[in-house]
Amino acid sequence: MAEQRSSQWYAGDDRNAYIHRAWMRRGLPRHAFDGRPHIAIANTASDLTPCNAHFDEVATSVKQGVFEAGGIPVNMPVVSLGETLVRPTAMLWRNMAAMATEEMLRGNPIDGVVLLGGCDKTTPALLMAAASVNLPALVIPGGPMLTGTFRGTPLGCGTDVWRLSEETRAGTLSREQFTRSESAMIRSRGHCNTMGTASTMGLLAEALGMVIPGLAGTPAPDSRLLEASHESGRLAVELVRRGRRPSEILTKAAFHNAVVALSAIGGSTNAVVHLLAIAGRLGVELTLADIDRIGAEVPLLVDLQPAGRFLMEDLHRAGGLRPVLREVRDLLDPTARTVTGSRLVDDLDDAEIWDVEVIRPRSAPIREQAGIAVLTGNLAPSGAVIKPAAASPELLRHRGRAVVFDSIEDMHARIDSPDLDVDADSVLVLRGCGPRGYPGMPEVANMPLPRKLLERGVRDMVRVCDGRMSGTAYGTVVLHVAPEAAAGGPLAVVRDGDPIVLDVAARTITVDVPPGELDRRRPSSALLGGLADPRRGWERLYVDHVMQADTGVDLDFLVGSSGDQVARESH
Ligand code: FES
Ligand code: MG
Numbered sequence: 001m002a003e004q005r006s007s008q009w010y011a012g013d014d015r016n017a018y019i020h021r022a023w024m025r026r027g028l029p030r031h032a033f034d035g036r037p038h039i040a041i042a043n044t045a046s047d048l049t050p051c052n053a054h055f056d057e058v059a060t061s062v063k064q065g066v067f068e069a070g071g072i073p074v075n076m077p078v079v080s081l082g083e084t085l086v087r088p089t090a091m092l093w094r095n096m097a098a099m100a101t102e103e104m105l106r107g108n109p110i111d112g113v114v115l116l117g118g119c120d121k122t123t124p125a126l127l128m129a130a131a132s133v134n135l136p137a138l139v140i141p142g143g144p145m146l147t148g149t150f151r152g153t154p155l156g157c158g159t160d161v162w163r164l165s166e167e168t169r170a171g172t173l174s175r176e177q178f179t180r181s182e183s184a185m186i187r188s189r190g191h192c193n194t195m196g197t198a199s200t201m202g203l204l205a206e207a208l209g210m211v212i213p214g215l216a217g218t219p220a221p222d223s224r225l226l227e228a229s230h231e232s233g234r235l236a237v238e239l240v241r242r243g244r245r246p247s248e249i250l251t252k253a254a255f256h257n258a259v260v261a262l263s264a265i266g267g268s269t270n271a272v273v274h275l276l277a278i279a280g281r282l283g284v285e286l287t288l289a290d291i292d293r294i295g296a297e298v299p300l301l302v303d304l305q306p307a308g309r310f311l312m313e314d315l316h317r318a319g320g321l322r323p324v325l326r327e328v329r330d331l332l333d334p335t336a337r338t339v340t341g342s343r344l345v346d347d348l349d350d351a352e353i354w355d356v357e358v359i360r361p362r363s364a365p366i367r368e369q370a371g372i373a374v375l376t377g378n379l380a381p382s383g384a385v386i387k388p389a390a391a392s393p394e395l396l397r398h399r400g401r402a403v404v405f406d407s408i409e410d411m412h413a414r415i416d417s418p419d420l421d422v423d424a425d426s427v428l429v430l431r432g433c434g435p436r437g438y439p440g441m442p443e444v445a446n447m448p449l450p451r452k453l454l455e456r457g458v459r460d461m462v463r464v465c466d467g468r469m470s471g472t473a474y475g476t477v478v479l480h481v482a483p484e485a486a487a488g489g490p491l492a493v494v495r496d497g498d499p500i501v502l503d504v505a506a507r508t509i510t511v512d513v514p515p516g517e518l519d520r521r522r523p524s525s526a527l528l529g530g531l532a533d534p535r536r537g538w539e540r541l542y543v544d545h546v547m548q549a550d551t552g553v554d555l556d557f558l559v560g561s562s563g564d565q566v567a568r569e570s571h
Contacts, residue, residue: 295371434484
């Protein structure tokens with residue numbers, strides 16, 4: 001075995017090696033520094049990230065596995081992002097978490113890392129960091145919550161909050177009962193139990209090859225999570241001994257497989273920006289066009305909320321990701337390898353579907369051609385996305401006049417006004433919500449429908465936005481429009497009444513005005529006045545350097561890899 005990276009700190013008998021060892025010898029024996037792998041546990045446990053609050057127990061199992069395999073585990077708390085609390089949106093801090101984790105891995109005597117990810121942004125941030133340092137790494141997805149029930153009905157996190165609050169507004173559920181449902185919804189440790197972003201990214205981490213096959217989707221309270229965490233600790237030591245790095249696992253083939261999985265599970269649209277960002281760290285050429293093309297032929301097999309019926313505990317009971325992959329094996333790239341060294345497609349024959357209501361066989365999919373569609377046109381020259389599986393079929397080809405909102409405040413102020421000039425065919429446009437404009441690209445694209453139309457029974461409308469949409473939401477929503485309004489995209493100059501044409505089959509989103517007309521227009525002062533212009537700190541850095549949705553919303557200077565070498569000593 002080659003010399004460990006950590007030996008650059010710990011080996012020898014000079015003054016610096018003495019310093020490095022001495023401060024670490026609070027319980028660690030002398031032989032901890034004899035050249036055995038030091039494995040960081042990148043731990044996003046935080047009381048403010050309730051979805052990840054159980055990671056200290058997970059880390060304990062990882063430590064036991066690392067010790068058992070002859071390595072030294074070191075707990076490394078890293079920036080943690082809780083989706084429900086962090087303002088203005090956790091997405092603003094994803095790149096900060098990735099950058100901080102990357103630099104702490106690079107700056108410390110670490111040979112490999114176990115990444116503990118759960119809540120939405122934590123898994124992508126950790127994968128981005130590991131990709132850029134390129135030290136041997138694997139992910140333990142923290143797992144979803146158990147299914148809660150309230151008044152006899154299962155509760156899906158996120159998705160059912162809207163339903164219950166509507167029932168309360170309608171008077172069919174009392175305030176007191178509404179409040180009592182809180183602890184029924186969040187029944188256990190773990191992340192949201194719908195097919196939202198957290199569930200999606202845990203499963204995609206496995207499809208990418210970065211998780212022990214079969215682990216992703218294991219509910220957070222399930223004993224098997226701890227068993228697999230122990231095993232992951234052992235495997236991390238093995239990865240270091242074999243020198244198996246993320247760049248060997250996260251290949252173009254791996255991203256291909258992740259896009260196939262994303263479509264088959266009906267995963268969150270947020271996965272698009274996360275996959276693009278992770279690929280960008282590795283120099284893997286993955287484009288929006290690839291995501292459309294690869295996903296286009298994949299059937300939807302998993303019937304989970306928000307679009308479907310079941311929850312993550314049901315998916316796990318039905319067999320988890322592996323049988324889903326088995327059903328679409330012919331669409332997978334067989335060359336991709338996982339952290340275990342085997343190919344993702346190996347041993348899929350053993351994966352069985354235990355409940356065909358939750359996981360449909362390939363012969364009876366919920367929907368054919370279920371991938372996320374990528375649209376372009378004069379309204380989104382660099383692209384936009386829509387999830388047809390979450391949209392109304394009759395709206396996938398639609399023409400309507402624009403009703404434009406210049407900011408989220410503008411939308412809230414006017415959407416329910418009886419005077420709003422809107423009808424069921426109108427296209428609601430919300431701008432100023434992109435990465436740079438908001439800043440941070442919040443999940444606001446699925447705007448509420450105008451009350452007067454709701455009262456007339458309208459349940460869906462075409463909406464267009466440069467922001468994102470929660471993985472727990474649905475509707476005919478064109479999101480991630482690039483370039484965003486704040487970056488000078490044509491969305492900035494659309495006006496009330498402009499005809500907007502959506503044609504998902506043709507993959508286009510256009511505004512039907514004479515050629516050259518958009519170029520002649522100038523953005524309104526209401527739009528410009530609402531765009532973010534932070535004075536200092538991370539927000540300033542972010543607004544100055546964030547890239548657009550079509551390339552993953554990373555910061556321009558974080559694309560690529562710095563590797564694991566640090567030139568200078570600190571003493
Ligand atoms: Fe953490 Fe939903 S709030 S996964
Ligand atoms: Mg979310």
